[in-house]
Amino acid sequence: MTTDNYLELSQVAITFPTPKGPFLALQDVNLKIAKGEFISVIGHSGCGKSTVLNIVAGLHQATTGGVILEGKEVTEPGPDRAVVFQNHSLLPWLTAYENVELAVKRVFGKKKSKQEIAQWVEHNLGLVHMEHAMHKRPHEISGGMKQRVGIARALAMEPKVLLMDEPFGALDALTRAHMQDSLMEIQNRLNNTVIMVTHDVDEAVLLSDRIVMMNQGPGATIGEILKIDLPRPRDRVTLAETPEYNHYRAAVLQFLYAKKHASAKPAVKSEAVEETAEPEPGLVSLEEHKKKKFG
Amino acid sequence: MNSQTATIPKAGDLARNWISKWLADSNPVATLKDMSFNLGVPLLALVAFCLLWAGVASKVQTSLGQLPGPTMVWGQAMTLYQEHKAEREKEAAFYERQEQRNAEKLAADPNADVKIRPYTGKPTFIDQIKTSLFTVATGFLLAALIAIPVGIVCGLNSGLYRAFNPLIQIFKPVSPLAWLPIVTMVVSALYVSDDPMFSKSYLNSAITVMLCCVWPTIINTTVGVASVDKDLLNVSRVLRLSWFTNVIKIVIPSAIPMIFTGLRVSLGIGWMVLIAAEMLAQNPGLGKFVWDEFQNGSSDSLARIMAAVFTIGIIGFLLDRIMLGIQRWVSWDKAANLR
Ligand SMILES: Nc1ncnc2c1ncn2[C@@H]1O[C@H](COP(=O)(O)OP(=O)(O)O)[C@@H](O)[C@H]1O
Ligand SMILES: [Mg+2]
Numbered sequence: 001m002t003t004d005n006y007l008e009l010s011q012v013a014i015t016f017p018t019p020k021g022p023f024l025a026l027q028d029v030n031l032k033i034a035k036g037e038f039i040s041v042i043g044h045s046g047c048g049k050s051t052v053l054n055i056v057a058g059l060h061q062a063t064t065g066g067v068i069l070e071g072k073e074v075t076e077p078g079p080d081r082a083v084v085f086q087n088h089s090l091l092p093w094l095t096a097y098e099n100v101e102l103a104v105k106r107v108f109g110k111k112k113s114k115q116e117i118a119q120w121v122e123h124n125l126g127l128v129h130m131e132h133a134m135h136k137r138p139h140e141i142s143g144g145m146k147q148r149v150g151i152a153r154a155l156a157m158e159p160k161v162l163l164m165d166e167p168f169g170a171l172d173a174l175t176r177a178h179m180q181d182s183l184m185e186i187q188n189r190l191n192n193t194v195i196m197v198t199h200d201v202d203e204a205v206l207l208s209d210r211i212v213m214m215n216q217g218p219g220a221t222i223g224e225i226l227k228i229d230l231p232r233p234r235d236r237v238t239l240a241e242t243p244e245y246n247h248y249r250a251a252v253l254q255f256l257y258a259k260k261h262a263s264a265k266p267a268v269k270s271e272a273v274e275e276t277a278e279p280e281p282g283l284v285s286l287e288e289h290k291k292k293k294f295g
Numbered sequence: 296m297n298s299q300t301a302t303i304p305k306a307g308d309l310a311r312n313w314i315s316k317w318l319a320d321s322n323p324v325a326t327l328k329d330m331s332f333n334l335g336v337p338l339l340a341l342v343a344f345c346l347l348w349a350g351v352a353s354k355v356q357t358s359l360g361q362l363p364g365p366t367m368v369w370g371q372a373m374t375l376y377q378e379h380k381a382e383r384e385k386e387a388a389f390y391e392r393q394e395q396r397n398a399e400k401l402a403a404d405p406n407a408d409v410k411i412r413p414y415t416g417k418p419t420f421i422d423q424i425k426t427s428l429f430t431v432a433t434g435f436l437l438a439a440l441i442a443i444p445v446g447i448v449c450g451l452n453s454g455l456y457r458a459f460n461p462l463i464q465i466f467k468p469v470s471p472l473a474w475l476p477i478v479t480m481v482v483s484a485l486y487v488s489d490d491p492m493f494s495k496s497y498l499n500s501a502i503t504v505m506l507c508c509v510w511p512t513i514i515n516t517t518v519g520v521a522s523v524d525k526d527l528l529n530v531s532r533v534l535r536l537s538w539f540t541n542v543i544k545i546v547i548p549s550a551i552p553m554i555f556t557g558l559r560v561s562l563g564i565g566w567m568v569l570i571a572a573e574m575l576a577q578n579p580g581l582g583k584f585v586w587d588e589f590q591n592g593s594s595d596s597l598a599r600i601m602a603a604v605f606t607i608g609i610i611g612f613l614l615d616r617i618m619l620g621i622q623r624w625v626s627w628d629k630a631a632n633l634r
Contacts, residue, residue, distance in 0.1 A: 059529055077532040089526040093548045093627030102544065106534045137627070 004034040006193060007161055011065035012055060025051050027219045029065070031212060033161075036191045040204040042252060043214030043223075049197040052214075053163050056195060057083050069160060079107045082154035084164040088146040090138045096149040097134040100124055100156050107157045124156035125149070127186055144175040148182070155186070164196040168203065177236065180206060188233055201256070205248045206236055213255045224255055363598035368605070371598040379419035386414045420584060424606065427580035430497055431569045431614075434504025435562050442509040442561070443554060446516025447542065450550070456517060467510040471568040474506045475499065475576055496578035503572045508565035512557035519553025520546055548627065555622040562618055566611045581607055 012029040015022045026048045033039055041049045054060040056067050058077035067074040069081070082103075090099045100121045108117060125134050128148035138146050147167055154162055168176040180203055187194065187207075198204050204211045211226040228248055230239065239245040345365045355362035363371070390411070397409040418426070449456040482498050523546055531545045547554075573582025585603050588596045 057533065059532060076535075077529070078535055079533060081533070083529070083533050085526050085529065087526060089524075089530050091527060091530070091545065091548070093551075103534055106536065 006035040007033040008068045012062045013064045024219045028221045038194045038209045040208040041197045041212045047214045048220040079157045080160045082157045082159035084167045086166045088150045100153045124152040128152045162192045162194045367598045368601045372602040375420040379421040423584045430500045433501040435565045437505040438509040442512035446513045449517040450520025500578045504565045507568040508561035511560035515553045515557025519550030523549040559618040
């Protein structure tokens with residue numbers, strides 16, 4: 001096991017069964033990630049970013065190919081690959097503290113004493129600056145705070161890989177900038193291996209060691225990988241004026257923009273848009289169907 | 296901030312804070328307006344209703360005399376309560392007399408064989424209310440005990456749901472009047488004991504109530520469990536929660552609001568069903584009271600029946616409020632507008 005081969009995706013492809021027949025969402029996805037690396041995955045809506053992340057998480061199974069973490073194949077979800085979901089996914093009936101505690105107890109319940117668990121929960125909530133609102137329920141705190149608790153919950157599991165699916169996508173620009181700074185600060189201290197899905201170019205350049213840029217689906221794959229050689233710690237204000245930063249930024253924009261035009265068959269594009277509006281058409285309609293039947 | 300060391304505020308401080316906050320928040324004029332709206336409007340409607348009722352009642356002649364108006368019904372309600380008090384006094388006197396007699400007997404002969412015979416007075420209106428409440432509580436609790444587990448299992452397993460669904464859909468609309476004969480026959484056949492703990496009529500009513508009120512809870516629980524947020528289930532998968540922990544920590548809390556919606560509907564149906572079952576089967580309770588008064592056919596009967604109707608309505612309303620209170624208390628979904 002070499003260090004730049006900590007996490008490996010090889011020849012990953014996935015087909016989803018849909019009412020209109022099988023849908024090939026991803027193919028030929030190959031990626032090697034080193035320990036402690038921060039990877040961003042960027043691409044247009046519906047290209048399969050979340051799907052890649054879910055395959056690494058084990059929530060989806062690749063149809064062909066597979067994911068190897070520390071020499072072991074990933075076959076099911078587990079706490080060694082903690083996920084920060086886009087819409088926080090905190091249990092609404094538990095306080096911030098209890099949400100983190102649930103994860104900590106599950107992962108360290110046998111190894112840590114009661115007191116150690118409490119300390120560890122509080123420590124992680126402290127990392128994301130949430131100690132003042134630990135005992136509030138999700139509906140009592142703002143969107144940014146919920147996302148912080150979600151990150152604390154994931155960090156508290158001490159995962160091998162931290163997976164984040166557009167973690168700041170639902171936040172306003174100022175809160176988002178604040179959260180990005182927090183995340184960089186935490187990353188400086190903990191040096192986690194991170195895969196973060198984003199659609200924000202600045203966020204990708206600011207945070208990442210490498211940016212994985214994905215083509216449009218169906219049958220989406222990795223288009224280019226951009227290495228970001230900016231010194232850390234990074235500061236958004238000073239970076240914004242440097243030519244290097246703007247060069248990276250332009251490179252990503254060009255990829256997204258150029259690709260969009262290269263594959264600009266209107267039929268394909270509108271299909272992609274439709275599918276994002278209703279991410280899982282099969283499941284949604286099934287649930288609605290059930291509701292109707294019960295009602 | 297540590298949960299263990301956090302001090303609990305004293306009750307006195309809490310009250311003081313609350314009062315000062317209330318004083319700061321309250322605007323006397325607005326409060327008065329609020330109160331007149333919240334209390335005044337319903338009161339006005341009630342007065343209007345009573346006037347209309349009195350007007351219509353005075354024009355309707357039945358074979359039992361004039362249709363009673365609000366004052367007559369109120370009078371009869373008071374009479375019913377007086378009768379109850381009188382009956383209780385008679386009962387107390389009855390036991391006192393026995394005890395006195397027994398004491399005299401024992402004084403004359405210490406080995407005398409003394410007995411206390413139970414009082415066998417006619418059950419009063421209040422007694423009938425108590426019987427009805429006890430019966431509906433039994434039927435409702437039995438129903439909840441069956442419906443919640445069945446609903447959870449159906450919600451988790453779409454195969455089982457498919458198996459149960461046709462049965463649920465067929466039995467759901469069956470009227471209590473149709474269940475009652477079957478229940479009566481089955482209870483008579485199976486519940487044979489020389490010294491029964493419960494009377495058969497009580498069992499018949501309770502089981503009929505149960506049969507009619509399991510369905511809403513089953514259905515709502517199933518929907519609640521089946522529509523648990525997929526992201527929360529993913530959290531559970533990432534944490535590798537066991538099946539049991541998943542159900543206890545994720546599924547049931549998620550479904551609690553729906554479960555309680557079902558329970559509220561069930562209790563409402565149960566109360567309606569109970570009155571019908573008691574009337575038809577001559578089981579003790581408010582339903583029997585109404586039926587007896589109808590058969591009795593005295594000049595007071597109609598007013599007494601109307602008093603019973605209001606009692607039934609008010610109790611049904613109170614039961615619903617109690618359920619709503621519990622629902623609000625257990626519901627984590629504070630955004631939901633429960634009414
Ligand atoms: N469970 C599923 N069933 C069917 N199609 C799916 C499912 N999950 C994702 N897809 C499809 O796969 C494609 C990629 O989805 P996704 O990974 O969510 O995109 P992104 O996260 O990049 O916006 C979309 O076209 C979407 O409709
Ligand atoms: Mg996505």
